[in-house]
Amino acid sequence: MSDTIETLARPAHREVTSDRTAKRVMWLYIGPGLILVGAMVIAGLGLRMAQGGMHTFQPGLFYSLMTLHGSAMMVGMALCGMGLLWYLFAQEGPLNPTTAVVACALILIGAVLVAISVLVGGFGAAWTFLYPLPFVGTYWPSWATGVFLAGIACVVLGWTIWCLQMLGGVLTRYGGLRGAFAWDLVWSPSKFAKSGQTPPPPQAFAVLVSAVDGLLAGSAGMLVGVALFVRWLDPTLPLDPLWVKNLTYIFGHTLANLTIYMPLAAVYVALPRYTHHRHWHTSAVLAVAWWATLVFVAIAYFHHLYMDFAQPRAVQYIGEAASYLAAFPPAVVTVFGGALLVYRSGFRWTLGSMFLYVGMIGWVVGGIGALLDVTVAFNIYFHNTLWVVAHFHTYLLEGALLFVLGWVFHCLEERSGIVSSRAVRTLIGLGVFGGGAWLLLGWYLAGAQGVPRRYALQPAPGTDISWWASLGGIILVVGLIMCGIEAIRLARRPAHREVPAA
């Protein structure tokens, strides 16, 4: 092993993928990712309006559309985060674009298969379902189930390829796990400083954690996927429902969590560029925070199984503790660090910086909503209510998506050399944050009233709340459309050499 480490330390490996190629790969991921998200926002609004009684969907169509919305949103958000991290890491070390293209192609093929199963076959078991779904009590043909499972399998394969590529890149670039984790920086800081080495930049931790936890999620997804696929082919095959549920949530919960942690890297890289000469350095605290995130993201999923009496009691405690602890590293280190970075820095407010900053607020608000839900005393009331939908939409829609939009606008502003006017920023801000908050409030209030999630026709006061919450959704969609128009306007400007925000 020692000779390997020596070879790894060779500076020859500092050469990086060309910026042009890296950008192309990034847009290859982010482009389709944002198209998927945009289309699914419209579908989501259709669902919310149907719940509010503004129009009706045929029986079954609501659940099929909800399945498409959930799956495609997850794929879209993951694609955005993957492209962003790929680009950022390609600045650090060489990554082969072919591998990234294969991974992206597999994921897109998977998305098409899922769309066929839902739109043609009417599959409607939701993006995560509990066995014996999707085999028992279904209203869609059996082939649709097979196509859906095949689609998810392609997504998992593509995701696994991406994770392995990123993990290989990080390990090679920083000389193995020890270097990638900044172990020496934490445990022997003076020796580390004297050695003249530099720790990995903050965004490299996001890459490492996404790759490792992503592989864990991918393996669970592959195992449960094979099991469900075989069960589809051979209905006599017994599966342990609790085992299936554990694997489903290791996969689903971890993937959903990572879609937030991946675009966070944009905050580390882009936010300082809007300040006057401030940088986001890797400190021992930041490194330890990411170690903690790695562990807690992997085991927090147990909170989905609070209601399962057959689950060993110890893991229920682990789930609650890990869910709480998972909140500290990002909240204390990243958000607090981000606020300090901005404070009195002569921060330049542009669309890009605004999205990045507000994204951190959305992340914290959604996180607090999630923490309330994982508290067993509250979970008894909130479990599977719209409270769950409220908190995950908060940090996906008003957190992760804003990080992605912030990054996209940062790139566009940097390239065009211009920033949007104050009026445009205000209008978009009102639409995206104001409309978004209005929409989210509806879910929180309905959840607190015990209105169940995944119901096309909701018990009172669900329908009334859904009706007025849909108005917030409409405002949000208008804001997002304005955002799209502004992005196209900036993209059509000729490239400019100077960086406006630096």
Place this chain on the structure above:
Amino acid sequence: MTRRGALQLVAAVSGVLAVALVVRSLAEGAEAIDVRSHHLTHAVLILGGAAAALALTAANRRPDSLPEKPQWLLPAILGPLGGMVLMVPTFYPYMNAHPTVHALSHLGHISAGFVTAWCGERYRVRIGWTTTLFLEAMAVGAAFGFGVTR
């Protein structure tokens, strides 16, 4: 003994032990075992194949093992998938009744482990260890619910 020699020995011993397990089931005739034990046996076979590959690649570390070689990545991922397909419990009664096919499928497990680890390491150094770890976790994990109920 040199480090290289020791690694080659580890590779040979793991490979031979895994194959010996296969031959044993062929020689004695496969005794019908429950699905969970069957999965766990497969996990051991997979580990044997993977350990042999990891020791071999470590013994023959190439100077060009650092850059990415994308052509090796797909087999490194299809290996675990193949391993899982060979663990489909629906086939087990048939396997139990046909010792030769059973022994061949066990060779398939060893190959799945070998391919996963070997191709992973050829793709990029240390990735074979990662793919092996996850394949092994899947193989052991299968014993707790894939064709098994409490």
